[in-house]
Amino acid sequence: MPVEIDIAHVARLARLALSEEELSTYRSQLGVILEHAAKVQSVPTEGLEPTAHPLGLLNGFREDLVRPSLDRDEVLAAAPDSADGYFVVPPALEG
Amino acid sequence: MADLADLTVATAGERLATGEASAADLLDAVIRRASLTEAELHCYVTIDHDGARRAAEESDHRRSRSESRGPLDGIPLALKDNFCTRGLETTCSSQILSGYRPPYDSTVVARLRDGGAVIVGKTNLDEFAMGSSTENSAFGPTRNPWNPERVPGGSSGGSAAAVAAGSALAAFGSDTGGSIRQPAALCGVVGFKPTYGLVSRFGLVAFSSSFDQIGPLARSVADALTLFEAVAGHDPLDATSYPGTVPEARPSLETGVKDVRIGLVRELSGEGYEPAVTAATNDMVAQLEASGAIVSEVSLPSFAIALSAYYLIAPAEVSANLARFDGVRYGLRVTGETVEEMMARTRAEGFGPEATRRILLGTYALSAGYYDAFYGQAQRVRTKLINELANVFEQVDVLVSPASPTTAFELGAKTQDPLAMYLTDVCTIPANLAGTPAISIPVGLDADGLPIGFQVMGPALGEARLFQVAAEVERLATFDHRPEILAAAGDRL
Numbered sequence: 111m112p113v114e115i116d117i118a119h120v121a122r123l124a125r126l127a128l129s130e131e132e133l134s135t136y137r138s139q140l141g142v143i144l145e146h147a148a149k150v151q152s153v154p155t156e157g158l159e160p161t162a163h164p165l166g167l168l169n170g171f172r173e174d175l176v177r178p179s180l181d182r183d184e185v186l187a188a189a190p191d192s193a194d195g196y197f198v199v200p201p202a203l204e205g
Numbered sequence: 206m207a208d209l210a211d212l213t214v215a216t217a218g219e220r221l222a223t224g225e226a227s228a229a230d231l232l233d234a235v236i237r238r239a240s241l242t243e244a245e246l247h248c249y250v251t252i253d254h255d256g257a258r259r260a261a262e263e264s265d266h267r268r269s270r271s272e273s274r275g276p277l278d279g280i281p282l283a284l285k286d287n288f289c290t291r292g293l294e295t296t297c298s299s300q301i302l303s304g305y306r307p308p309y310d311s312t313v314v315a316r317l318r319d320g321g322a323v324i325v326g327k328t329n330l331d332e333f334a335m336g337s338s339t340e341n342s343a344f345g346p347t348r349n350p351w352n353p354e355r356v357p358g359g360s361s362g363g364s365a366a367a368v369a370a371g372s373a374l375a376a377f378g379s380d381t382g383g384s385i386r387q388p389a390a391l392c393g394v395v396g397f398k399p400t401y402g403l404v405s406r407f408g409l410v411a412f413s414s415s416f417d418q419i420g421p422l423a424r425s426v427a428d429a430l431t432l433f434e435a436v437a438g439h440d441p442l443d444a445t446s447y448p449g450t451v452p453e454a455r456p457s458l459e460t461g462v463k464d465v466r467i468g469l470v471r472e473l474s475g476e477g478y479e480p481a482v483t484a485a486t487n488d489m490v491a492q493l494e495a496s497g498a499i500v501s502e503v504s505l506p507s508f509a510i511a512l513s514a515y516y517l518i519a520p521a522e523v524s525a526n527l528a529r530f531d532g533v534r535y536g537l538r539v540t541g542e543t544v545e546e547m548m549a550r551t552r553a554e555g556f557g558p559e560a561t562r563r564i565l566l567g568t569y570a571l572s573a574g575y576y577d578a579f580y581g582q583a584q585r586v587r588t589k590l591i592n593e594l595a596n597v598f599e600q601v602d603v604l605v606s607p608a609s610p611t612t613a614f615e616l617g618a619k620t621q622d623p624l625a626m627y628l629t630d631v632c633t634i635p636a637n638l639a640g641t642p643a644i645s646i647p648v649g650l651d652a653d654g655l656p657i658g659f660q661v662m663g664p665a666l667g668e669a670r671l672f673q674v675a676a677e678v679e680r681l682a683t684f685d686h687r688p689e690i691l692a693a694a695g696d697r698l
Contacts, residue, residue, distance in 0.1 A: 150510060
């Protein structure tokens with residue numbers, strides 16, 4: 111089954127600024143992989159629920175206690191840019 | 206064996222206990238070995254000379270006061286470079302995390318430190334643990350100690366090669382689709398993936414959260430169990446952590462396999478399996494039968510489709526988990542006019558080709574219009590496989606198969622063909638889909654002198670049975686070969 115992929119749209123969704131050449135390479139590679147992966151569609155699965163946790167565990171709850179969190183300065187020290195206790199990024203909104 | 210770097214954890218522990226060796230001696234031995242082999246093999250991304258030295262001295266100091274903390278106190282271990290280690294660079298072999306020093310220890314690392322283990326350093330991996338050859342590392346490939354023209358397998362190839370080469374006595378890795386067992390098989394060491402949830406993944410950089418499980422790579426089945434016991438058990442910081450009791454497997458190491466029901470998996474044989482691998486597998490099955498096991502061939506039709514399901518589910522989870530690498534909080538940033546441009550440039554620059562490929566694949570599989578046909582259907586196939594396994598485990602106690610269809614392949618052989626690389630995981634992926642425990646044990650060499658791994662798979666929480674059979678496989682195989690590179694290194698020692 112040939113798979114149609116709008117690779118530029120997918121790259122945009124994934125926030126990956128790829129060149130035209132890279133997009134073209136990935137589109138053909140994804141086509142081959144998805145053709146193989148699409149074999150799952152031939153398996154009869156009526157009445158089966160999807161598995162998320164293999165042992166079927168549900169939410170693990172714990173007491174809602176106040177605990178020390180990571181040291182802010184230590185965390186910010188690993189960031190590419192920070193100021194006044196905040197992460198700094200380029201403008202997200204105009205004006 | 207004269208060199209301390211070649212000891213098992215158990216034997217090294219005895220030497221420490223009798224005072225024949227100190228933790229500092231053990232560390233010296235593995236560092237010396239690393240200095241002889243690293244230029245060729247590149248097992249490590251980072252060797253923590255100062256931290257390891259300090260930990261060894263503290264261990265020796267504790268021992269001198271009879272305050273030793275158990276079987277790993279003073280033992281030099283290696284960690285795959287996707288475990289967060291406080292203050293010690295943690296890269297996942299990716300440019301996007303190059304230089305990152307985590308502000309906390311992962312739970313496994315904290316438990317190892319509590320037990321007195323000496324962490325030698327961080328081992329190389331396929332970027333973010335995606336790959337089967339350790340060629341997808343941003344810092345260059347690791348090479349196989351048995352033949353440096355060959356890959357060590359992956360993604361925990363650095364850990365497997367370090368254990369085989371003697372630059373650590375044992376190591377930890379992570380196994381999402383076979384990333385502990387396949388490199389263990391290709392490097393002639395034992396590799397164990399526990400039942401999903403038995404080892405906390407808190408602080409393990411997430412790849413595919415419903416598959417990822419941490420486990421040991423070691424020189425013996427008993428060592429693998431010792432390492433597992435040291436880190437297993439519930440952790441409230443990992444919501445998928447199993448809250449019950451960890452299965453007790455130690456007593457079963459000595460019980461043999463009389464009347465144990467063993468199923469040879471039909472779907473993990475035939476086309477694509479090297480004759481030497483098939484022969485070694487069948488030979489081991491015959492030996493197990495001669496030792497009293499009841500052997501039958503079993504069929505699990507969903508194993509044939511497991512790889513397809515895996516390569517939809519894992520990339521889908523990758524696309525979500527790797528969204529956090531956006532140039533804001535850690536690692537690389539490439540500048541841009543807007544925040545979106547900064548993120549998109551950072552990610553394009555920071556991720557290598559395999560990570561990029563899987564992010565795209567997963568984003569596509571989860572995108573509107575395709576979700577149910579790909580991801581939803583793959584998750585239902587997963588349910589079908591789990592049900593099939595549950596039925597088979599009513600007829601047999603364990604399943605056996607090769608751990609890899611081939612022995613170590615040449616560097617570059619599969620790098621241009623992603624699907625061919627994915628197919629190398631065909632034996633190991635089913636246990637990840639089902640969350641069941643599985644182990645690879647070296648059973649022989651092929652005509653080129655490359656190791657062959659034998660896989661034993663148990664039911665969920667069936668670690669006792671699994672180790673019972675694995676220990677017998679180890680006794681029957683009497684695998685005591687050594688890579689030639691070590692004989693050469695020995696001359697220089």
